[in-house]
Amino acid sequence: MSPTSADITERLLAGERGALARMISWAEDADSRFPQALAAVYGRVGQARRLGVTGPPGAGKSTLVNQLTGLIRGREQSVGVLAIDPSSPFSGGALLGDRIRMEERVGDVDVFIRSMASRGSHGGLARAAVDCCDLMDAFGFEHVLVETVGVGQAEYDVVSAADTVIVALCPGAGDGVQAMKAGILEVADVLVVNKSDQAGAERLQDDLRDAVHTSEVRRGSGWEVPVLACAAEHGEGVDGVLDAADRHWAWLAEGRLEAARSRHRLEQVKRVADELLDEELWGPRGWAARVERELSSGSTPYDVARAVAASILGDDGRAAPGTQSEGGDTA
């Protein structure tokens, strides 16, 4: 028999890892039981520290995550790991070896590892990934580590939902000037040059420091992004990375954490609402037929989209929250 939402949440709250795994799958599959199940455990969300690790393919992210996991376990704290995209051929074969190394931790009950494929043809990756982090948090893991390849918008959304974001680069995978141009650096709280024993590592570190000092990175946030070096493969410098993450966490704890998390939760509401609206607005009973008619009469996508948006919003601001009766309709 397929378990009910109440079965699963009861088992999850009792500390059953299988129930956690099942509920994550519900989130991935957008199972209709998921929203109710999440509501039953949502009161326990918010205790975990969320750490995102991103960077280009080949920067050694998985090795870094593995080492960070080891250091955190050395502090007797528990860790949930979410790795996005390890099974995709587009993230390259190198990840496989790292994944196997992570599997060595499988016997450790205070470590939970989950992979999530970044499927090209389906949306909802960022939404499901954040759900997964919420569940690992509610389950009781003290740290949640999320690793994504820093390439696409969805992967960016995933990692930027973390409290602290580590961006790992390595020499040869794009020089410092190009790194400055890449929007994903804007999300970095800690910059790490991995493979620091390779040629060009110091130059890359210098370039990144220049970028930080000329305020190309994190303009105006008040947090000065440290630029560190490590050789995760050899376990060198990873403690410095974790220290920097700790310092960022302490900085957040000075009254900044709630505002940041509030922004992250709002982003998640938008993702869920977008999924709900997408079906209603663009499904067979939605706008598709009218839009096709107007497009075939020569209107541009901009003309048609403006008309659609105006109808949805209404001339009287119908869709604005101020005109709605408040309360009681969120159950």
Next chain:
Amino acid sequence: MSPTSADITERLLAGERGALARMISWAEDADSRFPQALAAVYGRVGQARRLGVTGPPGAGKSTLVNQLTGLIRGREQSVGVLAIDPSSPFSGGALLGDRIRMEERVGDVDVFIRSMASRGSHGGLARAAVDCCDLMDAFGFEHVLVETVGVGQAEYDVVSAADTVIVALCPGAGDGVQAMKAGILEVADVLVVNKSDQAGAERLQDDLRDAVHTSEVRRGSGWEVPVLACAAEHGEGVDGVLDAADRHWAWLAEGRLEAARSRHRLEQVKRVADELLDEELWGPRGWAARVERELSSGSTPYDVARAVAASILGDDGRAAPGTQSEGGDTA
């Protein structure tokens, strides 16, 4: 003085490449002059054949695009090329060399090359990329080639808006079994194993053929995806790739092209509408304040999103097209 929309479209329609470049920048920047300018040239959109080329980093996509461009030019036909993400460090340094090779074609007035960075922190990439293809089409290029790294959702959206999609793989960048699992293969009209002189190429080709025959790829479309080999670096087999694209084009021309393009245009309307709605719904005068209040009272993102969606859609189906007065509101 900043040019008006009418200035630019007049110059674009007169064949000025600078006007084309400028209008593409307007699309990228979501300039307020863009919608009107697009409307002025939209009647000329639809003549070009759009060819998408995607695949993992290192598969040799740029080399393949460069060779395809050469072959098409050999037919005395013109080509516009849009390359997504060459400047990002996350696509790897290897692209740079290929880009320089493409630059050799700069003197050719029948080739136009445009790069578009895949910025992590900004949405709108797919929307702007499709706008760019529409503009190159309206300008009069007979072929539009779009190259993206096949990783993220936005990049997937870009390439799937093409008439014919070539997915390039190479040995060592993910084996066949993993390729079968990756959603992006679903979008392939032509599968190419590049670097066919490298070890594992035949095996990869066999695996991909198996995937096609077991209908893992393009289930039910009626088009059997060819699995080809080439060594674009040496110019070997690229003519076969272009032949396959020609055959797919001929297949589309048997009454399938309009339906496919109609779907693509609808997707573009959704992207533009999403951008318009995003500001209205989630900007300062939108839902943000109410959502934050409800989240802080313990509601889950699902509860809040459901309430938001219900308000937008209205109990009486207000946002559904049937209840709107039709016509006249798309100007």
